[in-house]
Amino acid sequence: MKPKIFIPLVTALVIGIVGACIETGPGLAIAQIQEDAEALKAIQAPTSDQEFPVPLRPLPQTITPCRACHGPEKDFPVNFKRREDLLVHNNIRLNHGGIRLWCLDCHHPDNRNYLLPLSDGKNIEFEQSYLLCGKCHGTIYRDWRDGIHGKRTGSWNGTKNYYLCITCHDPHNPKFKPMAPMPPPKKPWTPIEVQAKH
Amino acid sequence: MRYDKSSDPDSLSGDRPYDNQGTSSNLEGKNELPDRRTFLAGVASVLGMLAVSSCSWQEFVQNNFQRMTKEEIDQTVERLKKEYREKYGKDFVVGTEGPIDNSLFGYALDIQRCIGCRRCVYACVEENNQSRDPQIQYIRVLQFKDGDMDFEHSTIYYDPQEVPQDGYYYMPVQCQHCANPPCTKVCPVRATWTEPDGIVVVDYNWCIGCRYCMAACPYMGRWFNFAEPVIPADKINPVTHYLGNRPRMKNVVEKCTFCIQRVRVGKYPACVEVCPVGARKFGNLLDPDSEISKIIRNKRVFRLKSELNTQPKFYYFFAT
Amino acid sequence: MKSFIVQAVKRILTGPPLYYAWVTLLLVLAVIGISSYIKQLEVGLIATGMTSYVSWGFYLGNFTFLVGVAAAAVLLIIPAYLYDFGPIKDIVIVGEILAISALLMCMMFVTADLGRPDRIWHLLPGLGILNLPKSLLGWDIVVLNGYLVLNLLIPGYIIYKAYNERPVNYRFLLPFILLSIPWAVSIHTVTAFIYNGLAARPFWNASILAPRFLASAFCSGPALIILLFQIVRHYTKFHVKDEALHKIAEMICIAMAINLFLLGAEFFKELYSDTHHLSPLKYLYLGMDGKGRLVPWIWTAFAFNVVAFLIFLVPFTRKRFLTLNLGCVLIIIGIWIEKGMGLIIPGFIPAPLGEVWEYAPTTLEIMVSLGIWAIGLLILTINLKIILPIETGEFTKYSSKAAGLASERA
Numbered sequence: 001m002k003p004k005i006f007i008p009l010v011t012a013l014v015i016g017i018v019g020a021c022i023e024t025g026p027g028l029a030i031a032q033i034q035e036d037a038e039a040l041k042a043i044q045a046p047t048s049d050q051e052f053p054v055p056l057r058p059l060p061q062t063i064t065p066c067r068a069c070h071g072p073e074k075d076f077p078v079n080f081k082r083r084e085d086l087l088v089h090n091n092i093r094l095n096h097g098g099i100r101l102w103c104l105d106c107h108h109p110d111n112r113n114y115l116l117p118l119s120d121g122k123n124i125e126f127e128q129s130y131l132l133c134g135k136c137h138g139t140i141y142r143d144w145r146d147g148i149h150g151k152r153t154g155s156w157n158g159t160k161n162y163y164l165c166i167t168c169h170d171p172h173n174p175k176f177k178p179m180a181p182m183p184p185p186k187k188p189w190t191p192i193e194v195q196a197k198h
Numbered sequence: 199m200r201y202d203k204s205s206d207p208d209s210l211s212g213d214r215p216y217d218n219q220g221t222s223s224n225l226e227g228k229n230e231l232p233d234r235r236t237f238l239a240g241v242a243s244v245l246g247m248l249a250v251s252s253c254s255w256q257e258f259v260q261n262n263f264q265r266m267t268k269e270e271i272d273q274t275v276e277r278l279k280k281e282y283r284e285k286y287g288k289d290f291v292v293g294t295e296g297p298i299d300n301s302l303f304g305y306a307l308d309i310q311r312c313i314g315c316r317r318c319v320y321a322c323v324e325e326n327n328q329s330r331d332p333q334i335q336y337i338r339v340l341q342f343k344d345g346d347m348d349f350e351h352s353t354i355y356y357d358p359q360e361v362p363q364d365g366y367y368y369m370p371v372q373c374q375h376c377a378n379p380p381c382t383k384v385c386p387v388r389a390t391w392t393e394p395d396g397i398v399v400v401d402y403n404w405c406i407g408c409r410y411c412m413a414a415c416p417y418m419g420r421w422f423n424f425a426e427p428v429i430p431a432d433k434i435n436p437v438t439h440y441l442g443n444r445p446r447m448k449n450v451v452e453k454c455t456f457c458i459q460r461v462r463v464g465k466y467p468a469c470v471e472v473c474p475v476g477a478r479k480f481g482n483l484l485d486p487d488s489e490i491s492k493i494i495r496n497k498r499v500f501r502l503k504s505e506l507n508t509q510p511k512f513y514y515f516f517a518t
Numbered sequence: 519m520k521s522f523i524v525q526a527v528k529r530i531l532t533g534p535p536l537y538y539a540w541v542t543l544l545l546v547l548a549v550i551g552i553s554s555y556i557k558q559l560e561v562g563l564i565a566t567g568m569t570s571y572v573s574w575g576f577y578l579g580n581f582t583f584l585v586g587v588a589a590a591a592v593l594l595i596i597p598a599y600l601y602d603f604g605p606i607k608d609i610v611i612v613g614e615i616l617a618i619s620a621l622l623m624c625m626m627f628v629t630a631d632l633g634r635p636d637r638i639w640h641l642l643p644g645l646g647i648l649n650l651p652k653s654l655l656g657w658d659i660v661v662l663n664g665y666l667v668l669n670l671l672i673p674g675y676i677i678y679k680a681y682n683e684r685p686v687n688y689r690f691l692l693p694f695i696l697l698s699i700p701w702a703v704s705i706h707t708v709t710a711f712i713y714n715g716l717a718a719r720p721f722w723n724a725s726i727l728a729p730r731f732l733a734s735a736f737c738s739g740p741a742l743i744i745l746l747f748q749i750v751r752h753y754t755k756f757h758v759k760d761e762a763l764h765k766i767a768e769m770i771c772i773a774m775a776i777n778l779f780l781l782g783a784e785f786f787k788e789l790y791s792d793t794h795h796l797s798p799l800k801y802l803y804l805g806m807d808g809k810g811r812l813v814p815w816i817w818t819a820f821a822f823n824v825v826a827f828l829i830f831l832v833p834f835t836r837k838r839f840l841t842l843n844l845g846c847v848l849i850i851i852g853i854w855i856e857k858g859m860g861l862i863i864p865g866f867i868p869a870p871l872g873e874v875w876e877y878a879p880t881t882l883e884i885m886v887s888l889g890i891w892a893i894g895l896l897i898l899t900i901n902l903k904i905i906l907p908i909e910t911g912e913f914t915k916y917s918s919k920a921a922g923l924a925s926e927r928a
Contacts, residue, residue, distance in 0.1 A: 140518065147489035148308075148497065149517055151476030155464040156488070157298070163476065176475065178360035182316035185354060186333045188569040188875055258636060262647060332564060340871060349872030350797065371871060380717060386655040387640040388647045406640055407563070407633020409573040410655050416718035416870045422573060422633070424564040448562040449633025506717045 066112030078109045095173040097136075106132060106171070133165045254281075262388065263401040263440060274403075275440065282445055286431045293439040295462040297395035303456050304396070304483040304490040305467075306499065306513040307370060311477035314339050314361040314368030318469035318478065322372075325457060325468035326443040327435050329427030336454040337372045337469065338418065372469075373398060373419030373454035374502060374510030381411035381420060390451070396483070396511055397456050399441040405450040412451065416503050417510075420453045456480070483511065522681070525913065526904050533903070536753075541899065544892040551889005554882045555630060563633055565882045572866040572877035574631065579858030580887055581627035583738065584620045584894075585709045586731065586857055588665065590739020591617035592702030593769055599688075599695045605762035611909060612750060613743050614673045615901045617702075620739075621666045623894035630886050654712045661705045668698045673905070680908045682915050706731050719865045721798035724787075730780045731857070736773035737823075738853035740766045741846040748843070756906045764837055770849065771830035778827060798864035806867070807874045816860050822852030 069088070082102045086092060094101070108114040114123035115132045124132050134141030143149035144165070151163040168176070256277055261270060275292045282290040319337045328334040340352040344365050352369075362368065375398050382390050382398060389404035390411055412420045426448040438444040439459035446452050457467035461480070465471075470478040481488035486495075490513075493499065499513040533541075558565045568575045594613035597603040629635050640646035641659060650656045672694055679686045710731035713722035744763050751758040788796045800806055805813050829835045829845035836842060868874045879887075907913035 143496075143517055146492040146496070147479065147481075148493050149476070151473065152489070153466060153471045156461065156466050156481050157301070157464050157485075168476070176313070178362060179313070179315050179474070180359065181314060181357065181361045182320050184316075184357045185319075185335050185338070187355070188571055262640075265647075338871065348794075349870070350794065350868055352872050354871075354873070383649075383652040384654065384715070386649050386653040386659065387637075388649045389640070404637070404640060405634065406637045408628075408631070408655060409568075409633070410653070410712075412570070412573040413713075413865070414716045414718055418570070418869060418871050421570055423562070424568070424570075425562040508717075 070112040078104070080104060080109070092172050095175070096171065129171070130165045133171075257403065260403050262404045264388070264391065271440075278440075278444065282436075285445070286429075286434045286436070288431070288434060288436045290436045290438060290444070292444055293437075293442075293459055293462070295439065297393055297397075298462065298464075300482075300484050302396045302483045302511075303375070303461060304481060304494070304511045304513065305375070305456065306479040306490055306493045306515050308477040308479070308517045309367065309369050309514050310516045310518060311475045312339075312368045312370060313475055313477075314341060314356070314363075314366075315474060317472045317474055318370060321468045321472035322454070324433065325435055325460070326454075327427075327429055327438070327445055328421075328452075329423060329425075329429060329446075330433075331428045332423075332425055334421045334423070334427070334452070336419075336421065337370050339368055339370045341366050341368055369514065371417055371419075371502065372512070373415075374417050374508065374512040375454075375456065377509035377511060378507055380414040380416065380506075380508060384410045384414045386410065393441070393458075395462075397441075397458055397461075398453070399455055399458065400451055400453060401441065402444075402446050402450045402452065407449040407451070409451065416506050416508060420451050422451050423448050522915075529907065529913065530900055530903055541896065544896040544899070547892035548889050548896065551886050551892060554885035554889065558630075558882060558886065559635070565880065567878050567880045567883060569875065569877070571869045571873060571875035572863060574862050574866070575877050576859065576879035576883045576887055577627045577631035579862045580890070581624050581631070582709060582731075582861060583854050583858045584624045584627065585662070585706055586735030586853070587739040587742055588617045588620035588624065588662075588669075589702045589706040589732070589735045590743065591669065592699050593736050593740050593766070593773075594743065595695060595699055595702070597765065599692070600699075603765065605759040606765060609747060609756075609758050609762055611673045611676060611905065612746065612756075612902070614669050615905060616739075616743060616746060616898060617669045618666065618673075618901070619894045619898035621662060621669065622897055623890055624662060626890045626893065627887070630890065654708060654715055658705075658708045658712055661701065661708050665698070665701050665705045668694060668701055672698065677905055677908050680911070680914070683911075703732065706735050713861070713865060716865075718870050720795040721865045722861075724784065726780055726784050730777065730784070733773050733777035733780055734853050734857050737770050737777055737826075737849050738857070740770050740773075741826075741849040741853075744770075744846050745843065745850075748839070750902065750906065754902075754906045755910045755912065757910075763842070767830055767836050767842060767845075770845075771827065771836070774823065774827040774830060774849065778823065797868050801867045801874065802860060802864040809874050809876050811876050811878060812860060812863060815855050819852040819855035819860060822848040823856070826852060 080102075082099070094103075097105075106115055108116050108123055111123065113126075115126065115129060117123045118131060118135065130141065130144070140149050147160075150165070150168065152160040153163075154160040165171075254277075256274075260274060263271070266274065271294055275294060278292050279290050282288070282292075316337075316339050319335050319339060322328070322336050323330070323334075326336065328336065338354045340349070340354055341356040341363075342348075342352050344367060347369075356363070356366075375392075375396055377392075377396070379392060379398055382388075382392060386408060387404060387406055389406065390398065390400045392398050407422070409422055412418075412422060423446055427446055429445070434445070435443060437459060439455075439462065442455045442458035457465070457469075460467055466480055467478075470480045479489045479493055481490035483490055483494075485491060493515055494513065497515045497517060499515040501508075501510045501513055504510075566575060566577075591610075591613040594606055594610045598607040598610040629638065632638065641648055641656075643650075648656045648659065650660070672691060675691060676686050707728045710728035713719070714725070714727045715723075717723050744766055747758045747763060750756050785799070788799050797806065801810065802812055802816050804810065826845040826848040829841050829848070835845070863877055867876065904913070
């Protein structure tokens, strides 16, 4: 039976290990995500084994391996209870899915290096977080695969650069932030004598 | 929807400038051309127009792009490059790439996603060398109140601290690249036409500046250079196309060309690339797997003022 | 031929002081207009009040009005040649001369409106490309030039015969006369179609536009002709019967009745259906978003037209020259507003995307327009100066020979 999981988007930025997670996919890297192009240049981002090529997005190297703290042999036992203040991860304010969602609705309780699996039982790598996103946001996921949702740059008839779910949406706080608009157009040109009457 | 690629109602039944094969019978031999040109130059001096409109002799006798032979195009491009170099101090590329086989461009804009930030407006201005003063911006971003899609209640001059504003939604409007364009058919000199890949273009050197096309366009997709365009030399984009973003002159009409200089070499238009919310989609209508085809197939789309039967290739849709 | 030219030039250069004053005034205005136009060519159309919202303005307003004036010559041709109405037949040539001047002014106004007049050769079939049959502007160029040719040919032939003191062969002329009737209708119809065919502009996109154009043209043109005839018969020996003028006035009355009826029909359709197509009319007659620069003008035009209609309707006022002339002036001004700015500007307001942005001509635009009017009137004056004496028999082959001999003797 399919595990009932409500958490759609998964963060890679918080808990997890980087190095171990990288898996060389079948395809070649086709693109860089604009925002952390630098980070991606260091490693050759592999593509997933999806039917379409997307760049993978591993955790930044700087993040402490999850296993360092979370694990059966470690001091922190798995705590399924929802808490408002997190001792260590106090930089996270979860604002995703209301009060129904909690860390372990996405992150694997027994192995924090992974996200919760799909129905095939295989844990999801952090780079393929969009697979987990698709568990809840199925229609959006489908649109994204078709290039309807989300952004692609590059070539309309060739290789495209894919923006992943987490490129634009912070998984812990996925709502798009408002931004300052660029200046409005100037009012149409009118000669001074006419302008005075406006 | 019916897109017949072969029927290009506005194209001239002459040699296509893209004919590299030289199938053109080139009836007017090279030797005959100067005669025609001198005659025309004579007419010009009689009119006394040349002096005041300050255009060169070659520019004056320049032919319609659709009627030019390969050699004429090459000569013209060389001349333009020289002119632009003198004016802006940069080496220009003036491309004349023809349409890519089996391509018919379509555009889709997700008005549910658009937040009205106008990033597209300015990316377009920079990519397409639009005059900064007087200001020309191909894209107008309309702001509507929720529950209303009445143009008369919309504004393009909104300027809050942050967008999107509560209670409003946004709809960018630019040239809709109609399949049945009212603008091209009114042009008295065929200075504007639909390319085989569906892009409605203007030959800036053929336009006589009557502005009939502007009156005919229901989307305000056309702009007129009421004065000599002003673009700072450091802001100029030197990668251009003859029918696209090459620098324009005063008193001619210009418009969005889907960034012809980009899409004819396979790139996305500048507005698609810059949109921070991914609301802008572009692709080949003839390719069933393209983004645009999938949007038309899977989403509910509409076209602006469809009652006018202009059949835009620019769609608006609601992704969710 | 040589003696004709010499004599003609002499006739142009001689006249009473009032004639000199008139010609000087026109020349001064023409020079101001031309220099303003050169300024416009230098800086671009930014020198005008036109914007991307209102992309046509004063020039095309005047153009539209003048096409009406040119078309109105047909109103003289029909009674003159078809019904053989003597009093008008004698004077129809003046109407045709007026048509020529009006057509030349039309062409000048369109050229002034063009951004790139240096590329006007692009319109020449063969060298350039005239986009026929699709472009109505292309058609307009064809019909205006065709009408100009007809109007040069018919009076030209009559004048030629009169100059040589030979009878006019009406059998030769009749096909051209017959052709010129539908052609006159066509110039105004095609001009109306320029605006009419644009679905983007609901104000123009009403099938009543072309009939209204014709109706108003048959008011303003003949009104101008009535005034012109009185001036002509006052200052020359050219004889114009009162009967002819009253006949023209009757026709104006009918045309104005039709014009007002069509206006009413348009009003009803727009007001009762109350769609967004009402917006331009609302802007024109009431103003919109606090903007209503045309409101006083259009109500003036409306009042003038109604008053003029009443004047022409009542035989007592129609037959007295004081009121008749007042009516003519009112009609000319009324139609000039209605068929000029009152027609062009609301087509652009509100803009297709809803914006209300107004237009007003700049001083430069008015100067150029005055210049064009001055050149047109100068052409008319000079033409009449040569043609009327030929018509009256003062200036013929023989009289010029006699004059030539006389000058040789002296």
